[in-house]
Amino acid sequence: FGYQAWLAYHPLADEAKREAANYRWIASCEQEETVQAAVSELVRGIGGLRGEAVQVSKEQEPITGKGIRIGTFKGNEEVRLLCGDAVERLSMEGFVIRTVGDITVIGANTSAGVLYGAFHLLRLLALGNAPADSDIVEKPANGLRMINQWDNIDGSIERGYAGQSIFYANNEISYDSERIQDYARLLASTSVNAIAINNVNVHRLETMFLTEAYLPRIAELAAILRRYAIKLYFSINFASPIEVGGLQTADPLDAEVREWWKSRAADIYAAIPDFGGFLVKADSENRPGPFTYGRDHADGANMLAEALAPYGGLVIWRCFVYNCKQDWRDRTTDRARAAYDHFMPLDGAFHPNVLLQIKNGPMDFQVREPVSPLLGAMEHTNQLIEFQITQEYTGQQRHLCYLVPQWRTVLDFQTLAQGAASPVKRIVDGSVYGRELGGFAAVSNIGSDANWTGHPLAQANLYGYGRLAWNPELTAEEIAREWAAQAIGPDEAVIDTVCEMLMASLDIYESYTAPLGVGWMVNPNHHYGPNVDGYEYDRWGTYHFADRDGIGVNRTVQSGTGYAGQYIGENAAIYESLERCPDELLLFFHHVPYTHRLHSGITVVQHIYDTHFDGAERAEGLVRKWQSLTGLVNEELYRLAQARFSEQAAHAKEWRDIINTYFYRKSGIADERGRTIY
């Protein structure tokens, strides 16, 4: 189960099949490969959904009965005419789906738009929602909709929980083309249009990607992805001029270094004419960067931008820059402040083909963090928001944790950058500051596991990411339903149950893990499972400061690290204030006694006990809910997920008991309800 994921095209129920009967033939006159990919997908999809083959036809032939005409406005005159005045309103990647008499037309400015239109129609059909009379115009909210693979050439995946890489093995670029193509289909169907194919931590061999040793093979990969309108990027090592070029320095202001990058860019574009650009992790977690030479991040990014600009390439520069060798005794340094402190002073200094990639929160993909204050702060800089689909800190695809609700919360957050109409989603799409480049990036959660994501339900996160990147107004629930209906099948009762489980899962996970926004109570290195003090006396800047009296990090301006002051206006005031700070982020911003009363009316320590008992119980509830689907879903799906739910329930108890016991022992305060704490 699961290889076809949400492109399974399960046969429709009889009634919905009648809708699919509106599409008996597909006519297209363009040979362009992405248009042809769209046609093949329609053939495969409608054939599967209807259980009957579809006829493919050349445009000029006379065709009778109901069918689809598909193509670009430039390449297919008929399509352009049928699309009417919608043609004028369409962006480059948008599409029109329109019924005119017996014909449904899918038209777009570009072949990418045509492909998105085809996937859209298939989605509507699979969901039983294709109107007999369509008049649809869609366009993506975000220009860049990117996936980052943290894959290494040895076949491992940093923070990968679904097997090995599908791109590499044994220190070679090594892949099954069909599998890559199927990944591209999955990604394109959700709207993804860019992929960085290697880990941002660029090791020795991957540093050589920009040489003749690897470029031909990478060009082959790019060709597979191109058919699905996905541009290939790779991560580079800032020290490449030294490690590859044999130069003495990688100083971004050194003339020889700049020339070196320019000639590398020329080589790359000779091999891959539509190469997307570089993704860069510099001066971060021991990676080399401009700091070595007393230069700043704008110097570093702009040097690369200059090399790529003649070819239309982009530099995606990550803002995950902080001191990872902090002394835990040092109470003045605050990791949460770091991205803003490093990058805010550089606003306006970056070239137009640079985008800053900013993690959604100021720390690192915890189950609960505030939104990064850098999002919205930089008026003159292109920004991409970075999410983590792979569940590093959210259960590692052993636990169910549907992340779309978390991403929606982040995207809807009002930055107040330009008054009340500046939510994060309008910052990153570029509209608030009128920026041309912007969008989403996210760390993929797939690997060589047959069902792609290990936990079969973790597919919903990958699916949801792409859908949100296209349209951040979709609700988490809508997306969950879409995924379940397409991946599992059309049985409404099954869809309801699966959606209920997905929708509850983030809150369940948060309940039994680290409380009230404090984060980080995990085992060091692999980050799986509870360990309250795992990072407390370490150098990573990730502390909770629990003592016998209280817990939390004082990040106020008045008496703490000052981080709260990085927010704009009222947001800063709310986080600064102990009274106004939202409960779920209390310990991120304030150090409070265990007896502090939350807005909910209960004390902090009682909240910890209550949520942990409750979370573990609800994890157990997931097992029972899933059991209610016995016999109603594919057997393999049932078995795979059942095993994970049992593990999650047992592991949630471990979390509950370790966290509760820790705080009981620290505080000496008993549970008001007298439940067992060890």
Ligand code: GCW
């Ligand atoms: O979350 C941390 C991870 C690292 C990762 C780093 C980053 C790729 O633990 O594994 O490195 O973030 O985002 O660069």
